[in-house]
């Protein structure tokens with residue numbers, strides 16, 4: 001690579017990095033935060049659904065799908081929470097006021113779900129998988145019960 005070309009590439013990469021950093025520090029718009037957190041929840045539904053079907057015997061157990069979806073879910077379960085900013089309180093969404101009024105309990109529910117997901121990732125056989133799916137299912141439902149409008 002010649003030197004001139006290299007420095008042009010470097011400038012481009014740095015430029016992209018700088019604009020990325022700006023967008024990280026800029027306050028995201030409340031309606032965008034809501035869209036993003038709902039999108040993550042939707043994907044959780046997408047990747048958890050087949051596991052729930054396997055655990056309940058509605059679909060045959062497929063270890064490859066179990067491992068792949070558990071890894072996706074383990075990342076997804078960490079993503080929605082920074083979207084529940086107080087700035088989103090008055091946006092149209094299904095988040096109940098308790099999300100903001102009882103932030104400590106909401107945080108506990110997040111941690112319960114993350115712990116359950118780590119058990120799902122660690123599950124080494126079908127029995128452990130089934131137990132972990134049950135635990136995850138309870139953690140999703142438990143939070144929705146207290147913090148999501150019907």
Ligand code: HEC
Pocket residue numbers: 034037038039041042044045048093094095096099106109110113136139140141143144147148149
């Ligand atoms: C700590 C609380 C909490 C946990 C844990 C949680 N959710 Fe949610 N979920 C919410 C809230 C609050 C909303 C409503 C968000 C909104 O409307 O902005 C929601 C919304 C949803 C939605 C609807 C999305 C939409 O577009 O309206 C789906 C689907 C969903 N969750 C699936 C799941 C699944 C599957 C799990 C478990 C793997 C899970 N959630 C775990 C709190 C939680």
